[in-house]
């Protein structure tokens with residue numbers, strides 16, 4: 001049986017994608033991400049309900065009014081968002097445990113739903129090491145490193161309030177991956 005949804009959060013650059021990629025590779029059929037809703041037009045080959053739930057702007061706005069979203073945002077003229085229903089569908093339809101990779105606002109929002117999720121925070125060994133990883137990844141400008149470090153401080157303050165069920169410090173990758181698996185498999189067997 002699929003387990004409760006698992007929310008993975010933590011500062012940008014802390015290693016969430018690295019850890020999750022490894023988990024999905026090791027267990028290709030056990031976990032899934034929810035399908036996002038978007039108002040952008042499908043690109044060739046994209047399937048409705050698989051790549052995205054393609055909706056109109058009016059439909060999207062109604063969903064916002066209904067409080068259907070865990071999080072939503074607007075990028076370059078299009079709306080994107082994750083609904084509670086899409087998360088439920090991963091367990092009910094796909095029979096997989098849904099993993100959500102979201103930020104602090106998303107965590108707060110999931111806590112207000114009936115998803116009964118479990119919360120894992122991936123912390124960097126230090127803010128100095130986080131800066132090195134963000135710079136080392138080669139995907140960020142100086143400005144975006146600064147912004148991410150400021151956001152990281154807010155995320156870490158939030159984690160100190162005890163909002164998560166488990167905090168994994170991603171210092172040694174092997175050790176962090178073992179701890180992550182231990183948390184995840186504690187309830188998804």
Ligand SMILES: Nc1ncnc2c1ncn2[C@@H]1O[C@H](COP(=O)(O)OP(=O)(O)OP(=O)(O)O)[C@@H](O)[C@H]1O
Nearest residue numbers: 011012013014015016017018133137170171172173
């Ligand atoms: N334990 C580790 N030790 C050293 N480097 C690491 C470790 N884990 C991840 N990294 C490196 O740190 C960088 C950031 O990792 P990653 O992209 O997985 O972060 P993220 O938390 O998913 O970030 P974002 O939220 O921006 O997607 C990558 O270059 C990755 O290879």
